[in-house]
Amino acid sequence: MKLRLVFALAMIAVLSNPAFAYIDPGTGSLLLQGLLALIVGALATIKLYWKSISDVVARLFGRRQRSDRK
Amino acid sequence: MTLRATEGEEGSFRDPRGRVYSHDGRIFRAIAPKALGDYRWLMDSRLYSRLVGKRWLTAAVEIETPSTQTGSLVIEHERIPFVSYPYEWTFSQLKAAAVHQLDVHLEALDHGVTLSDASAYNVQFIDANPIFIDVLSFVRYQEGMFWAAHRQFCEHYLHPLLFTAKFGIPFNNWLRSNMEGLTGQDLVRLLPLHRKLSFRTFLNVTLPCWLQQFSFNNDAAVQRASSRYLSKAALVFMLTSLRDWILAMNPKSGTTTWGRYYETGHNYSGVEAEVKHRIVSEFIACRAPRTVWDMGCNTGIFSETALAAGARRVIGFDFDQMALEGAYRRAKEKKLAFLPLFQDAANPSPDHGWNGAERKSLFSRNNADALIALAFEHHLAIGRNIPLDQLVAWLVSLAPVGLVEFIPRGDSNLDRLLRHREDIFENYTEANFRSAIEDVAQVDRVDVVSTSGRKLYWYSRRA
Numbered sequence: 126m127k128l129r130l131v132f133a134l135a136m137i138a139v140l141s142n143p144a145f146a147y148i149d150p151g152t153g154s155l156l157l158q159g160l161l162a163l164i165v166g167a168l169a170t171i172k173l174y175w176k177s178i179s180d181v182v183a184r185l186f187g188r189r190q191r192s193d194r195k
Numbered sequence: 196m197t198l199r200a201t202e203g204e205e206g207s208f209r210d211p212r213g214r215v216y217s218h219d220g221r222i223f224r225a226i227a228p229k230a231l232g233d234y235r236w237l238m239d240s241r242l243y244s245r246l247v248g249k250r251w252l253t254a255a256v257e258i259e260t261p262s263t264q265t266g267s268l269v270i271e272h273e274r275i276p277f278v279s280y281p282y283e284w285t286f287s288q289l290k291a292a293a294v295h296q297l298d299v300h301l302e303a304l305d306h307g308v309t310l311s312d313a314s315a316y317n318v319q320f321i322d323a324n325p326i327f328i329d330v331l332s333f334v335r336y337q338e339g340m341f342w343a344a345h346r347q348f349c350e351h352y353l354h355p356l357l358f359t360a361k362f363g364i365p366f367n368n369w370l371r372s373n374m375e376g377l378t379g380q381d382l383v384r385l386l387p388l389h390r391k392l393s394f395r396t397f398l399n400v401t402l403p404c405w406l407q408q409f410s411f412n413n414d415a416a417v418q419r420a421s422s423r424y425l426s427k428a429a430l431v432f433m434l435t436s437l438r439d440w441i442l443a444m445n446p447k448s449g450t451t452t453w454g455r456y457y458e459t460g461h462n463y464s465g466v467e468a469e470v471k472h473r474i475v476s477e478f479i480a481c482r483a484p485r486t487v488w489d490m491g492c493n494t495g496i497f498s499e500t501a502l503a504a505g506a507r508r509v510i511g512f513d514f515d516q517m518a519l520e521g522a523y524r525r526a527k528e529k530k531l532a533f534l535p536l537f538q539d540a541a542n543p544s545p546d547h548g549w550n551g552a553e554r555k556s557l558f559s560r561n562n563a564d565a566l567i568a569l570a571f572e573h574h575l576a577i578g579r580n581i582p583l584d585q586l587v588a589w590l591v592s593l594a595p596v597g598l599v600e601f602i603p604r605g606d607s608n609l610d611r612l613l614r615h616r617e618d619i620f621e622n623y624t625e626a627n628f629r630s631a632i633e634d635v636a637q638v639d640r641v642d643v644v645s646t647s648g649r650k651l652y653w654y655s656r657r658a
Contacts, residue, residue, distance in 0.1 A: 147210050148312050151346035152417045153379065153407030158341045159420025165429040
């Protein structure tokens with residue numbers, strides 16, 4: 126229990142941003158930015174794997190084209 | 196140098212990393228040891244010199260190396276000619292300050308620095324130009340950090356601007372009552388449904404407000420959200436999209452009586468206006484003031500004359516928003532040393548905020564060497580029932596010398612003020628006006644400026 130508390134405090138120390146120091150960012154604003162971070166993160170992941178995704182799509186599309194020709 | 200606690204500026208307590216002091220008319224800032232790292236980072240990056248070079252940030256010089264006792268560093272700031280507050284600005288001024296805040300932030304991000312707050316009180320105006328004044332707002336940026344001051348930016352800038360843009364009601368009364376600005380909750384309650392749901396308003400105002408209500412007692416969700424990584428690109432996107440949005444905002448249109456006072460019909464023939472301009476010029480040339488206060492400045496036409504006659508700087512006050520917009524445009528387009536501000540002379544800015552001292556009254560910020568008050572006194576003496584002797588004493592208390600216009604009965608502008616009401620102003624006579632001046636000052640000269648009998652009184656205050 127004590128260990129968990131120490132760990133939690135240590136995490137707060139590590140995670141808390143220095144810019145948060147003296148004004149309250151407000152939970153609404155934090156959640157909004159969290160949401161934005163999530164969306165941007167998702168877009169970035171899609172972009173990262175875009176080549177493989179587009180390859181897969183192209184392959185599917187290509188196959189269908191071939192099957193269309195048949 | 197010892198900075199005494201009594202010289203501490205009451206408005207600088209919020210950020211414990213530093214404190215502002217005024218001493219002998221100079222402005223100092225003590226920077227606490229815990230803020231020195233960020234301060235050095237700012238100074239050593241090219242950001243500081245870049246911002247100061249562009250006149251986006253006030254300059255500072257180091258006065259003392261960190262003292263061994265407190266570990267604080269003392270710097271001296273350049274002095275702002277006249278400190279004004281957001282509740283004294285027009286829509287265009289708050290808009291310019293908002294854009295400036297965002298521009299400074301974007302420039303800072305290019306140099307690995309971010310802003311820890313977004314208080315509109317950190318922006319001041321030197322004439323028509325906004326300038327950032329708080330070096331301690333700059334902190335090192337680590338990619339992934341959230342914009343901690345997003346809410347403050349919205350409350351101090353975005354919400355008041357939206358409020359005026361959507362409802363056509365000036366934000367000044369609201370901002371004067373609430374130093375924290377206009378909250379999202381209040382604004383969302385006011386907005387009709389279609390406005391709440393319009394795309395940008397929804398994203399920036401309604402959604403955070405709803406999220407805040409949803410997250411009440413849901414600390415886990417907030418914890419989860421705030422541990423996410425906000426890329427720099429996403430942060431820049433937030434800042435630039437707010438900037439674009441604000442730049443496109445305008446106050447909901449409305450016409451007021453005085454907006455075109457000098458462009459359309461007024462009480463002077465062309466010749467009479469010329470006489471008035473000539474006398475203002477003579478007055479300024481004769482008194483050679485550095486700073487002039489123009490009470491009831493309207494669109495700044497006589498402020499401009501005062502500047503042309505040699506005044507170094509004019510601070511103008513009026514309570515007509517549209518006239519002030521015209522004055523601000525005049526100052527900006529003609530690059531005049533002129534700052535027009537909103538002020539209701541019958542209810543001027545008080546000392547208020549924390550401990551009644553955080554923001555200073557108009558009177559305690561007085562820096563006028565001379566005053567002009569043209570077509571002004573009747574609006575207060577007749578329009579607002581201010582006793583003539585009190586009004587004159589107040590005007591004379593603002594500046595050691597001045598030029599005050601007296602509007603006599605029979606003048607069509609004065610008669611218009613009495614049109615729908617009983618004339619209870621038997622004391623409103625030129626003789627009483629003159630004797631009220633003579634109670635506190637000396638009458639140096641009187642010029643008649645219209646056929647209706649308007650007169651310009653030159654006074655100099657008794658020492």
